Amino acid sequence: MxxxxxxxxxxxxxxxxxxxxxxEEGFRLELRLEDVSYQVGExxxxxxxxxxxxxxxxxxxxxxTLAGKTTLLRLMxxxxxxxxxxxxxxxxxxxxxxxxxxxVAMVYxxxxxxxxxxxxxxxxxxxxxxxxxxxxxxxxxxxxxxxxGLTPMLxxxxxxxxxxxxxxxxxxxxxxxxxxxxxxxxxxxxxDYKLREELRAELPRLFSATGSILVYATTExxxxxxxxxxxxxxxxxxxxxxxxxxxxxxxxVSLAAARVFSDPPxxxxxxxxxxxxxxxxxRTMPLPAPLAxxxxxxxxxxxxxxxxxxxxxxxxxxxxxxxxxTVTELTGSESFVHIDVGPENWVSVLRGVHDLEPGAPVEVxxxxxxxxxFDGTEKLAAGPSxxxxx
Amino acid sequence: xxxxxxxxxLSAASTVALPRNAVSAGTTDRPFAxxxxxxxxxxxxxxxxxxxxxxxxxSFKSNEEINSTMTLFPHHPILTNYIHIFxxxxxxxxxxxxxxxxxINVVISxxxxxxxxxxxxxxxxxxxxxxxxxxxxxxxxxxxxYALPFFNLYTAVGLFDTPWAVALAxxxxxxxxxxxxxxxxxxxxxxxxxxTAQIDGYSFPHFFIKIFLPLIANGVGVAAFFCFMFSWVEMxxxxxxxxxxxxxxxxxxxxxxxxAGMDWGMLAAAGVLTMIPGAIVIWxxxxxxxxxxxxxxx
Numbered sequence: 001m002x003x004x005x006x007x008x009x010x011x012x013x014x015x016x017x018x019x020x021x022x023x024e025e026g027f028r029l030e031l032r033l034e035d036v037s038y039q040v041g042e043x044x045x046x047x048x049x050x051x052x053x054x055x056x057x058x059x060x061x062x063x064x065t066l067a068g069k070t071t072l073l074r075l076m077x078x079x080x081x082x083x084x085x086x087x088x089x090x091x092x093x094x095x096x097x098x099x100x101x102x103x104v105a106m107v108y109x110x111x112x113x114x115x116x117x118x119x120x121x122x123x124x125x126x127x128x129x130x131x132x133x134x135x136x137x138x139x140x141x142x143x144x145x146x147x148x149g150l151t152p153m154l155x156x157x158x159x160x161x162x163x164x165x166x167x168x169x170x171x172x173x174x175x176x177x178x179x180x181x182x183x184x185x186x187x188x189x190x191x192d193y194k195l196r197e198e199l200r201a202e203l204p205r206l207f208s209a210t211g212s213i214l215v216y217a218t219t220e221x222x223x224x225x226x227x228x229x230x231x232x233x234x235x236x237x238x239x240x241x242x243x244x245x246x247x248x249x250x251x252x253v254s255l256a257a258a259r260v261f262s263d264p265p266x267x268x269x270x271x272x273x274x275x276x277x278x279x280x281x282x283r284t285m286p287l288p289a290p291l292a293x294x295x296x297x298x299x300x301x302x303x304x305x306x307x308x309x310x311x312x313x314x315x316x317x318x319x320x321x322x323x324x325x326t327v328t329e330l331t332g333s334e335s336f337v338h339i340d341v342g343p344e345n346w347v348s349v350l351r352g353v354h355d356l357e358p359g360a361p362v363e364v365x366x367x368x369x370x371x372x373x374f375d376g377t378e379k380l381a382a383g384p385s386x387x388x389x390x
Numbered sequence: 391x392x393x394x395x396x397x398x399x400l401s402a403a404s405t406v407a408l409p410r411n412a413v414s415a416g417t418t419d420r421p422f423a424x425x426x427x428x429x430x431x432x433x434x435x436x437x438x439x440x441x442x443x444x445x446x447x448x449s450f451k452s453n454e455e456i457n458s459t460m461t462l463f464p465h466h467p468i469l470t471n472y473i474h475i476f477x478x479x480x481x482x483x484x485x486x487x488x489x490x491x492x493x494i495n496v497v498i499s500x501x502x503x504x505x506x507x508x509x510x511x512x513x514x515x516x517x518x519x520x521x522x523x524x525x526x527x528x529x530x531x532x533x534x535x536y537a538l539p540f541f542n543l544y545t546a547v548g549l550f551d552t553p554w555a556v557a558l559a560x561x562x563x564x565x566x567x568x569x570x571x572x573x574x575x576x577x578x579x580x581x582x583x584x585x586t587a588q589i590d591g592y593s594f595p596h597f598f599i600k601i602f603l604p605l606i607a608n609g610v611g612v613a614a615f616f617c618f619m620f621s622w623v624e625m626x627x628x629x630x631x632x633x634x635x636x637x638x639x640x641x642x643x644x645x646x647x648x649x650a651g652m653d654w655g656m657l658a659a660a661g662v663l664t665m666i667p668g669a670i671v672i673w674x675x676x677x678x679x680x681x682x683x684x685x686x687x688x
Contacts, residue, residue, distance in 0.1 A: 100590075106586065173590070
């Protein structure tokens with residue numbers, strides 16, 4: 001208890017930069033956003049973002065391009081000041097505190113290093129500024145370089161390195177600082193897939209030792225699932241859902257969250273419930289179980305590509321539709337079949353290579369147990385329960 | 391039979407092809423072919439070098455030799471012209487004055503232009519584009535326009551006939567030029583580098599000197615070079631705003647027209663010496679300029 005209290009009085013930047021390895025016991029660190037909004041002129045970039053991120057946690061910020069991921073990271077870092085709302089780090093209001101007074105590290109999508117400094121000086125840079133003793137800085141730089149496989153390149157300059165190595169330098173600089181908050185803005189987007197997979201596996205492991213709050217922005221749902229931790233889905237400047245990554249995937253609370261966390265895109269259709277029947281497209285069918293408890297009205301139904309079946313034997317349990325193949329994409333282990341059903345375009349994912357002819361008629365089926373039903377305000381009204389899916 | 395025919399045809403084709411290659415190889419090796427490209431370039435080079443050569447040639451001649459016959463090289467080379475310039479303070483102080491105000495001007499221009507260019511590149515503020523354009527419009531008026539107001543102003547404040555008068559007057563042209571050049575270079579540096587430095591904890595001055603200046607060193611080199619060149623060759627303001635104590639070399643050179651007639655040799659020697667500082671500066675910044683032309687605004 002006393003340790004914790006003491007920790008609070010030490011300015012975070014000094015505490016972290018001078019600290020060796022792991023944090024002291026009882027130091028509870030958290031970043032809290034309270035109704036943070038950011039506006040430029042009339043454009044709202046971030047609207048009422050509230051979230052709590054805990055120490056040592058991996059937080060994936062998932063959203064499509066222009067959703068506001070970078071803006072939110074910049075607000076967290078203090079590079080931009082929110083128009084309204086508060087940002088609290090460890091209970092202290094840091095909303096107006098300039099970024100250089102905060103304990104933050106950031107890695108950009110572009111490989112950002114100081115081109116005129118050597119790799120060693122690049123990594124050591126935050127320690128030099130913080131006035132860390134020379135041999136202590138030396139030890140930490142060597143350690144970070146070893147972890148990221150940069151030891152043979154310390155004397156070179158960043159521009160002499162490959163893209164992957166340059167990004168490793170940027171990551172090493174973020175690592176040595178042992179900052180409270182580490183922000184990674186699509187750090188692997190500009191790397192080839194082999195390097196991306198390697199680094200993605202390493203990143204959470206590297207930073208877990210420092211106990212930092214890790215925020216990882218990405219556009220790829222698969223990357224979020226691979227990283228695990230918690231996911232914040234961001235859609236048009238709003239945080240649509242926060243929760244453990246797998247839970248968010250299994251049970252999106254809104255249409256926006258489901259759309260963001262779906263690759264290939266979420267399949268959707270509009271339905272209307274009248275009494276005990278359901279109207280979908282121009283058809284009327286008996287009401288499937290998940291919609292039973294809902295009020296009459298129109299709903300938007302969403303389901304994932306892996307839940308759209310092709311060529312399954314018709315049964316009472318499944319709802320069948322007739323469609324037409326528009327295009328088939330092959331990845332080798334999987335085939336993505338795009339199908340026009342009425343006015344909607346759906347995607348189905350099949351294992352193995354299925355080369356379906358464009359224009360071919362096809363019977364598709366949905367398992368009602370796997371659908372998400374969203375009401376008029378695009379909130380989840382019914383869907384598969386977490387326990388059942390798990 | 392058919393097969394043999396095709397074989398024959400094939401071999402015929404190859405025999406035709408071979409000598410054709412040999413012929414074309416022969417044409418380039420022909421010993422007395424006129425290489426028009428080399429000829430054209432040589433002519434161009436000659437046209438460029440001739441005036442400079444002639445100046446150097448004249449500087450080693452006596453006035454008698456210059457006036458009597460046209461000689462392609464000095465038949466009686468003399469160093470008197472140079473010796474006279476280096477021993478007569480009236481002459482060599484001209485160089486000292488020129489170099490003094492040029493150096494002051496280059497330093498002021500670059501130091502003032504750096505923060506301005508950084509602001510134009512990194513920040514958006516009310517009327518920033520108009521201000522940038524207005525700065526450039528300063529370059530549109532000929533220096534003669536400003537000669538009179540500057541003369542009057544500097545006389546009033548006691549700056550007349552000091553190196554500062556010329557250095558400050560030249561800033562009117564060189565600061566906009568330097569801002570314009572540097573803005574191009576600064577905009578070439580990603581903003582994320584500035585932010586990374588902030589995140590690392592650098593204060594702005596520390597960042598600017600340690601991280602940013604080395605990044606735009608080429609731009610600073612290019613800007614300094616252009617300021618130097620303008621200030622070094624500009625004569626009208628320099629001679630109007632000085633009389634004795636800060637008289638630039640260009641003004642001193644006009645002295646050679648005296649009652650005794652033109653001192654051709656001396657004038658040529660002074661001309662050669664005037665070109666040397668420019669050549670030295672170009673030598674030092676040549677790599678920066680080469681990169682600068684590739685990267686930035688110039």
